[in-house]
Amino acid sequence: MDIDVVLSPAVLAPEALKGRRVVMVDVLRASTTIATALASGARAVIPATDTGEAGRLAANLDPDFSLLGGERDGKPVAGFGAGNSPAEYGPEAVQGKTVVLTTTNGTRALAKAKAGIEVAVGGFVNAARAARFLAEGLERGEPGTILCAGWHGRVSLEDTLCAGLLVSRVVTAAQASGLTDSSKMAYALYQGSRDDIERALRSTEHARRLIALDFGDDITRCAQIDTLDVLPVQHDGRITASGA
């Protein structure tokens, strides 16, 4: 079963995504925020790798039908209409709008993910849809890679756990023994924490930073499993809901 997990963009070899379906995972919080925005009726999310690019992209959009959002190291960006908390992306904020979003790690991982043949965004909230995207690829002979966003090039536990959940949904326990090392690691870590994902998420370095910034409620939201029936897919620099 050809499902690989890349634990951080820093360990992504050039060419490694060629011919593969990619699910980018940034649980805290870009994946959750993007899925929430699209489930709330946003027309599209345009990921920008830095705040300057985000501002330029937003300047070309009708301000009544767009929202500029994002963060740097978890903190809001001056002049932006929203941060990176999924709580800010409900229907009242984004319905019918195009969101330009830049985050510390997630949008950079999305830029790298472009090397894949199809790119989707996955988190715990839409794990069922992300897993189905990978499973459908395997049925068509397209191998899959789960690309964890991590944190400043490092590995993050929350993304690894979500990757493990996706692997668990796609392979059987017997197939897990033939996986790559990093897939096996994600699978085993998820199996060890599956009974209380929110507790595991709250133990992470990233959660400790978010709690210090008073975003503790976001962790609860990001730890929900299968609450959003949406698959964000990236084409030509825009992320839209698959099938929308």
Added chain:
Amino acid sequence: MDIDVVLSPAVLAPEALKGRRVVMVDVLRASTTIATALASGARAVIPATDTGEAGRLAANLDPDFSLLGGERDGKPVAGFGAGNSPAEYGPEAVQGKTVVLTTTNGTRALAKAKAGIEVAVGGFVNAARAARFLAEGLERGEPGTILCAGWHGRVSLEDTLCAGLLVSRVVTAAQASGLTDSSKMAYALYQGSRDDIERALRSTEHARRLIALDFGDDITRCAQIDTLDVLPVQHDGRITASGA
């Protein structure tokens, strides 16, 4: 408890080793081979990052008192006196000699490890000594990093498991909750596999490659815990047994 695990040199940030004790871990097989050579009476192991550098270093040594060893992708190198199997580094081969060694991942990780204040080499075979090296550092206020060699920039399960063993020897279960994400991952993975480390090692991508190259016996040797009472330490480009 400031013990970090770096799962691959590719995720090692510049400056991240500054002021820290470093244990480089390359279970299959550089760590095990270096520990075996020094425990067998080799005077020193000189790590070389590539075969050309290894040949130049060896050319300056008395051929009667030196051995040029190494591998590329697990395979022997033409013209070298030995490969990278610990079985080739017994007393009959290395007693009183200086070994020049180049391996695919381990010697490159050692080159990066130089940024630490003290650098040692750890594997399962000398885990007790490597853990004591880290614990003594912590007592002196020197934080520790376990640098996993991985495989061509990727993460490898066998090095992660050994890092988890070293973390387990240095921190209590209660302290483990305050570790960095990657340290916690290594710790949890080791705890899940500790009852049969050889089985876990045999399941790795690297072991499958070694078995295909007929080096299956090396895996058994590399999975032994605390069999060698030796701590290889690196100073000025030479690795010698600490206290020798």
